Amino acid sequence: MALCVAPLRVVGVESCLSGLSSGLRASAAPCSFAPLQFRALCPEEVGNYGFSSCALRSSGIKELSRPHLGYDLAARGRRKLDSLLTVAAVANPVEANRGFEEMTAGTTRKYFMLGGKGGVGKTSLAASLAVKFANNGHPTLVVSTDPAHSLSDSFAQDLSGGTIMAVDGVDFPLYAMEINPEQAREEFRASVSKDGGTGVKDFMDSVGLGGWVGELSELKLGELLDTPPPGLDEAMAISKVVQFIQSPEYSKFTRIIFDTAPTGHTLRLLSLPDFLDASIGKILKLKKKIQNAAAAIKSVFGQGDGRDKATDKLEALKERMIMVREIFRNKETTEFVIVTIPTVMAISESSRLKSSLEKEGVPVKRLIVNQVLPPSNSDCKFCAVKRKDQKRAMDMVSKDPSLQTLEVVESPLFDLEIRGVPALKFMGDLVWR
Numbered sequence: 001m002a003l004c005v006a007p008l009r010v011v012g013v014e015s016c017l018s019g020l021s022s023g024l025r026a027s028a029a030p031c032s033f034a035p036l037q038f039r040a041l042c043p044e045e046v047g048n049y050g051f052s053s054c055a056l057r058s059s060g061i062k063e064l065s066r067p068h069l070g071y072d073l074a075a076r077g078r079r080k081l082d083s084l085l086t087v088a089a090v091a092n093p094v095e096a097n098r099g100f101e102e103m104t105a106g107t108t109r110k111y112f113m114l115g116g117k118g119g120v121g122k123t124s125l126a127a128s129l130a131v132k133f134a135n136n137g138h139p140t141l142v143v144s145t146d147p148a149h150s151l152s153d154s155f156a157q158d159l160s161g162g163t164i165m166a167v168d169g170v171d172f173p174l175y176a177m178e179i180n181p182e183q184a185r186e187e188f189r190a191s192v193s194k195d196g197g198t199g200v201k202d203f204m205d206s207v208g209l210g211g212w213v214g215e216l217s218e219l220k221l222g223e224l225l226d227t228p229p230p231g232l233d234e235a236m237a238i239s240k241v242v243q244f245i246q247s248p249e250y251s252k253f254t255r256i257i258f259d260t261a262p263t264g265h266t267l268r269l270l271s272l273p274d275f276l277d278a279s280i281g282k283i284l285k286l287k288k289k290i291q292n293a294a295a296a297i298k299s300v301f302g303q304g305d306g307r308d309k310a311t312d313k314l315e316a317l318k319e320r321m322i323m324v325r326e327i328f329r330n331k332e333t334t335e336f337v338i339v340t341i342p343t344v345m346a347i348s349e350s351s352r353l354k355s356s357l358e359k360e361g362v363p364v365k366r367l368i369v370n371q372v373l374p375p376s377n378s379d380c381k382f383c384a385v386k387r388k389d390q391k392r393a394m395d396m397v398s399k400d401p402s403l404q405t406l407e408v409v410e411s412p413l414f415d416l417e418i419r420g421v422p423a424l425k426f427m428g429d430l431v432w433r
């Protein structure tokens, strides 16, 4: 990764850094900076990671409490703000296309699932990808199906309502949603038991055959509902999204991004549609048996209207589960992006995840290695050791038979949290190229 170096004149407190991106673009190596315009509200002095300690404001955005830039001031030591400083940008210079063109091509709907070990940056990268797609003209929806949501934190906006919400402060079509797992589970519970179990049971009781319904318990459905298997929350969440997106008002979304739960959860989720499909299939078969018997009795006693709403609901749920499974495996429309960090543990887990996804037939093309130390010509001892450690992990990627086939994209470690649309845009422009 080459450094883009550009002179930057910082004129004083409240100095305007609006020439920043154009300044960098004009430098010897062209940079892939986001065309954001920043104003600095800096304290009197800045250190080696100078702008980190400044509060920055981005034009058009009223308040950005934290800076979201990863500039390393090449000038060592502390300088007065009115000095002429050289800014060494940690951004990658514009390099060969890393596949974003392919990701953004066409208006047919595409699904992207971002997954990996806990805390590696899945949410930040999912949100930054969503911003990037939307900024490229795609009506985009980003959905968190991780029961421990952090999408609201990432966008600095409450998205926990369980419905699709427009992301604030953007003039492009970007929507986000955190699925409420409890609500989704309740809906599932209702669809399989409310009209189903009791509806059939009431009727069977009324004709003196309530005992038959006991057979339903053999399916361990009650157990499933009381202690849902890991991954059910996610399956329900995705099934709910499938339900949403089948309705015409959501047909506008051409890119849908799922911010998924950590690896273990995701892997269980992959096998869950099959499990639920089989369970629901069994329930439906049994219900059919009961209903046939009931119909015979009804014809003798003349009771009941014969309509079973629960069966319809179960059928619909089963269809959605099959659709979830198909979406996951469709090479034309879906891509699972593995997110990792450059540590031996995370890379090993990514390798296992890739193998499992492969086994399940889920398309994977990209590995995003997040939090890679930006280049610096003035490493402290800690940074030098850390860099060596990260390199060891990166070498593992190139030697791993499972991972080496993937397009590896590095995402730098920023010196502050990635939070809010401008920061996500900045990150997205660096990573999704």
Ligand SMILES: Nc1ncnc2c1ncn2[C@@H]1O[C@H](COP(=O)(O)OP(=O)(O)OP(=O)(O)O)[C@@H](O)[C@H]1O
Binding pocket: 117, 118, 119, 120, 121, 122, 123, 124, 125, 146, 148, 150, 261, 262, 370, 371, 372, 411, 412, 413, 414, 415, 416, 417, 418, 419
């Ligand atoms: N490249 C980066 N540089 C600096 N901080 C980062 C970077 N990527 C992510 N972070 C920070 O790391 C933290 C975890 O990131 P994030 O929530 O995106 O991870 P996650 O994989 O979704 O976590 P979880 O598994 O808990 O859902 C956040 O505070 C985020 O701002």
